[in-house]
Amino acid sequence: MAKRESTFANMLLTLLMVTAVAAFTLSMIYNITKEPIEQGRYERKQAAISFVVPEFDELLTKFFMPPDGRDSLEFNFAYKEGELVGIAVQTYTTMGFSGYISAMVGFYPDKRIYDVVHLQHAETPGLGDKIEKDRSDWSNQFRNFDPSKKTIKLKQDQGDVDGIAAATITARAYCDAINRAYITLKENLDEEYFVLNE
Amino acid sequence: MNKIKIITRGLITDNPVFVLLLGLCPVLGVTTSAYNGFGMGVATTFVLFMSNLVVSLIKNFIPNKVRIPSFIVIIASFVTIVQLVMEAYLPDLFDALGLFIPLIVVNCLVLGRSEAFASKNDTFSALTDGLAMGMGFTMALTALGGLREILGSYSIFGYSFLEGDGMLVFVLAPGAFIGLGYLTAIFLKIIGQR
Numbered sequence: 572m573a574k575r576e577s578t579f580a581n582m583l584l585t586l587l588m589v590t591a592v593a594a595f596t597l598s599m600i601y602n603i604t605k606e607p608i609e610q611g612r613y614e615r616k617q618a619a620i621s622f623v624v625p626e627f628d629e630l631l632t633k634f635f636m637p638p639d640g641r642d643s644l645e646f647n648f649a650y651k652e653g654e655l656v657g658i659a660v661q662t663y664t665t666m667g668f669s670g671y672i673s674a675m676v677g678f679y680p681d682k683r684i685y686d687v688v689h690l691q692h693a694e695t696p697g698l699g700d701k702i703e704k705d706r707s708d709w710s711n712q713f714r715n716f717d718p719s720k721k722t723i724k725l726k727q728d729q730g731d732v733d734g735i736a737a738a739t740i741t742a743r744a745y746c747d748a749i750n751r752a753y754i755t756l757k758e759n760l761d762e763e764y765f766v767l768n769e
Numbered sequence: 770m771n772k773i774k775i776i777t778r779g780l781i782t783d784n785p786v787f788v789l790l791l792g793l794c795p796v797l798g799v800t801t802s803a804y805n806g807f808g809m810g811v812a813t814t815f816v817l818f819m820s821n822l823v824v825s826l827i828k829n830f831i832p833n834k835v836r837i838p839s840f841i842v843i844i845a846s847f848v849t850i851v852q853l854v855m856e857a858y859l860p861d862l863f864d865a866l867g868l869f870i871p872l873i874v875v876n877c878l879v880l881g882r883s884e885a886f887a888s889k890n891d892t893f894s895a896l897t898d899g900l901a902m903g904m905g906f907t908m909a910l911t912a913l914g915g916l917r918e919i920l921g922s923y924s925i926f927g928y929s930f931l932e933g934d935g936m937l938v939f940v941l942a943p944g945a946f947i948g949l950g951y952l953t954a955i956f957l958k959i960i961g962q963r
Contacts, residue, residue: 577834585831589839593846600850607857615860693868696801697922697940737937 615690616661616675623677623686624649624657629767637755641665644755650767655680658764660756661690664748668740669693672702676713676752680765684716687749692741699741709735709742713749723750772897779901785878786909786949787956792878796910797945799869803926806914807907808862809869812855814903816847816873817882821899824887831888840883841874848873878906909952916948 575581620630627649634643645661657680663673672692677685687710689702701707712733716723723746724730725739735742785791795813800806823843831839852870856863863870873879882902887895918924921939923931938944 575830575832577832581832582835586835586838589827589831589842593842597846597849600853604853604857608853611857611860691864695940696805696865697935698937 619675619688619690620647620649620659620677622688623675624659625651625679625685627651627656631764631767635755635759637751638758639751644752646756646759648764648767653767655765655767657685658756658760660752662748662752662755664744664751666740666744666747667692667694668699668738668744669695672741672744672748674702674745674748674752676749678753678756680760682717682719682753682756682760684713684718684749684753687713689745694741695738698735698738701735701738702741702745707735709733710745718750718753723753772894775894775897776901779898779903780905780908781960783902784905784909784956785902786906786913787953789878789881790953791881792876792906793949795869795872795876796913796949797942798872799866800910800914800917800945800948801940802918802922802924803911803915805865806910806912808866810903810907810910812851812866812870813873813876813879813906814900815851816844817879817903817906818896818899819847820844820879820883821887821895822892824883825890825892825895828888836888837880837884840880840888844879844883845874878902913945913948913952916952917944920944920948 575585621627624647629650631648631650633646633648635646636643642663644663647659647661648655649657649659658678660676660678661673662676663671665671670693672694673690674687675690676687679685688704689710692699692702694700694702701709704710716731721731722729723732725732725734725743725746727734727739728743730746732742732746779785783789786793786796792813795809799809820840820843824840827839848871851873852863852867855870856867882898886898890898915925917939918926921935921937921944923929923935936944939948
């Protein structure tokens with residue numbers, strides 16, 4: 572078959588067909604992968620919630636604005652037999668070395684921290700990614716951390732949290748995210764949430 | 770063209786990274802560990818293979834003046850497919866590479882092979898070339914990623930073999946340039962071009 576001439580009609584028709592086929596294929600693939608992608612995101616979030624609060628049998632989700640108001644935080648109140656056992660707060664910071672970091676912070680009803688796990692970040696591999704649980708045990712120091720007695724800031728910022736060597740910005744940002752969760756919790760945790768209302 | 774020659778060209782004599790020096794953006798960006806380099810290499814190989822296949826199939830149908838836009842649409846479609854499929858079925862790899870996957874579109878290696886090889890050769894040669902070039906690219910990325918991981922984090926494929934922090938410079942961007950420079954020099958010395 573000879574090469575087609577570069578006439579206006581030929582070019583128009585070719586580009587139209589190439590893009591139409593591409594668009595059709597992509598929409599098919601999108602539809603096929605849509606469900607597993609959403610399922611995966613949902614499962615990762617549920618896993619993070621059950622990681623940062625004690626055992627529970629029911630969840631109540633609410634949204635609250637942090638006082639330094641940018642985007643609202645998602646609060647997941649965890650109940651066991653109607654009693655509040657913990658609160659999983661999905662929090663964020665934009666102060667990371669590569670910008671946005673999100674994390675799930677779990678609190679006891681008395682506002683002590685139960686555990687913290689990162690959700691999403693783009694920090695430097697080998698340095699800033701030490702905030703991940705499976706890379707380093709750095710974030711374990713937040714277990715049982717009592718923010719009403721200690722300050723969620725790095726030691727070099729007059730706080731009570733150990734930094735990460737060579738990744739101070741990341742560690743500082745992570746503290747910022749956790750602190751945002753804590754101050755929002757302090758403002759919004761009322762008596763009404765301690766028992767689950769049917 | 771001889772198929773074996775196509776393969777050795779992709780892997781060694783025309784290795785896309787060490788000899789052609791093409792597609793250096795992902796080479797420098799994602800090779801912080803051997804696993805990341807390998808994942809990026811495999812994703813690029815898939816795109817290269819598929820785009821070479823399609824381009825060589827429709828090469829006579831595409832008028833000369835609109836060939837580049839057509840190739841780019843084809844490549845971008847396959848990149849988006851890789852991105853969607855990876856997020857759906859390999860979420861861990863997607864977490865590590867997600868940012869860099871869209872960059873495969875502008876990887877000049879992929880467009881370069883479509884333009885320079887697939888649009889001028891038969892389908893089977895183009896497939897062989899895509900696979901060979903992709904393997905050469907994967908090999909180079911894994912080697913550089915491995916080097917940076919060994920020196921920078923004292924581990925290989927995630928398995929730590931020494932305590933401590935390693936040489937931080939190899940984790941950061943300058944280490945990529947240093948590592949790539951030395952690997953290129955060693956590679957060229959071994960294949961006897963310099």
